[in-house]
Amino acid sequence: METILYIAHTESNGSLSKASMETLTAASDLAKKLAGATFVAGLIGENVQSAVNAVSNCGASKFYAVEGADFGSSRYASDVAALEILIRTANATIVLASSTSRFCRAMPGVAYRLKGLIDTHVSGFETGSGKLEIQRWYYRQRMVASMSRTQRPWLLLVDSGIYPAFQAQTGSATLQKIDMKLDESKKKTKVVGLQAPQTTAQTIRPDAALLFVAGAGWTKKQADGQIHIKDAERIILDFLNSSNASLGSSKSLVDQGSEGEEVLPFLSHLNQVGQTGSTPRHPKGLAACCHGEEPHTVGWRFINERRAVNLDPNCGWAQGKADVLYVADAFQVMTKVTELLTKK
Numbered sequence: 001m002e003t004i005l006y007i008a009h010t011e012s013n014g015s016l017s018k019a020s021m022e023t024l025t026a027a028s029d030l031a032k033k034l035a036g037a038t039f040v041a042g043l044i045g046e047n048v049q050s051a052v053n054a055v056s057n058c059g060a061s062k063f064y065a066v067e068g069a070d071f072g073s074s075r076y077a078s079d080v081a082a083l084e085i086l087i088r089t090a091n092a093t094i095v096l097a098s099s100t101s102r103f104c105r106a107m108p109g110v111a112y113r114l115k116g117l118i119d120t121h122v123s124g125f126e127t128g129s130g131k132l133e134i135q136r137w138y139y140r141q142r143m144v145a146s147m148s149r150t151q152r153p154w155l156l157l158v159d160s161g162i163y164p165a166f167q168a169q170t171g172s173a174t175l176q177k178i179d180m181k182l183d184e185s186k187k188k189t190k191v192v193g194l195q196a197p198q199t200t201a202q203t204i205r206p207d208a209a210l211l212f213v214a215g216a217g218w219t220k221k222q223a224d225g226q227i228h229i230k231d232a233e234r235i236i237l238d239f240l241n242s243s244n245a246s247l248g249s250s251k252s253l254v255d256q257g258s259e260g261e262e263v264l265p266f267l268s269h270l271n272q273v274g275q276t277g278s279t280p281r282h283p284k285g286l287a288a289c290c291h292g293e294e295p296h297t298v299g300w301r302f303i304n305e306r307r308a309v310n311l312d313p314n315c316g317w318a319q320g321k322a323d324v325l326y327v328a329d330a331f332q333v334m335t336k337v338t339e340l341l342t343k344k
């Protein structure tokens with residue numbers, strides 16, 4: 001019989017992230033579907049009691065914790081030690097954790113120490129055959145595989161944006177604290193502060209309801225024979241600020257900077273969506289001044305509703321890549337959309 005251990009780390013304010021709450025939904029569903037499975041939870045953080053209370057209704061029969069100032073921030077050595085002891089204490093055979101940067105870094109080392117196996121970017125679970133099968137995408141999200149393993153413990157890092165966040169109902173839960181003394185060799189790395197970009201520069205917003213993709217057309221000569229980079233910059237930023245959309249880009253647009261052409265200063269290769277870029281998950285997507293070629297639109301695999309604005313009625317979006325194509329000037333359309341949004 002399997003013992004499913006859900007593991008999460010607290011954020012700096014002591015809560016659990018949206019991604020962790022999504023993985024909790026997955027873990028709690030899986031525990032109900034996998035016959036005879038035991039479901040337990042484990043938390044890591046400086047002070048985890050309020051986070052545990054918030055998820056006390058998740059169905060876990062025990063809540064383990066590795067707690068203290070040494071576990072407040074991400075650090076490979078202390079995280080690996082804490083995760084290892086949590087999994088050993090719980091006698092877990094299946095471990096579910098979300099793909100946070102903290103766990104992505106530490107969990108593979110934990111699997112090695114436990115002589116277990118790890119699978120990352122897990123996007124689904126099946127239990128129809130009576131045993132656990134996971135789903136995972138390959139080849140830039142073009143092929144999906146279902147697979148199972150016999151080796152235990154089996155550590156699974158679950159991607160965000162797949163499951164709804166667990167609906168917390170604050171209650172109270174008894175913590176089983178694991179007493180852990182870290183030796184000095186595991187504390188050599190110290191977090192001395194956080195540096196984050198200004199909010200206006202932070203254009204990648206994984207939790208946004210809308211992905212707005214800018215294409216190279218924004219930097220091309222327009223009907224008057226001129227390029228209008230400054231206008232493009234203002235129109236795009238105004239729209240992002242009024243809609244809170246996440247900003248994606250085509251490869252052509254972000255490549256222009258390295259080719260010495262005039263570019264939009266807030267875009268980098270991190271914004272690139274597509275075969276050699278990212279495959280973000282958002283309920284809706286809107287592309288403007290982007291042609292919609294296959295190497296780009298393959299990155300839209302997980303965007304549920306797709307719309308595009310392009311002057312060209314024969315662009316790629318019109319060839320079955322978008323649900324709606326507006327054949328129009330994106331400079332005018334996006335200015336009008338922002339005007340309507342800010343009027344509300």
Ligand SMILES: Cc1cc2nc3c(=O)[nH]c(=O)nc-3n(C[C@H](O)[C@H](O)[C@H](O)COP(=O)(O)OP(=O)(O)OC[C@H]3O[C@@H](n4cnc5c(N)ncnc54)[C@H](O)[C@@H]3O)c2cc1C
Binds near residue numbers: 289
């Ligand atoms: C191996 C490989 C991997 C690749 N990986 C990626 C990837 O990860 N991501 C990616 O994006 N691409 C990728 N590409 C490149 C991809 O094939 C396209 O070249 C790229 O997506 C084109 O970018 P674009 O649509 O922004 O530019 P363009 O093709 O130049 O299109 C610009 C569009 O803007 C429109 N336009 C211009 N002015 C306006 C206006 N005022 N209003 C409305 N529309 C206007 C034009 O009609 C045109 O359709 C890859 C290619 C290869 C070979």
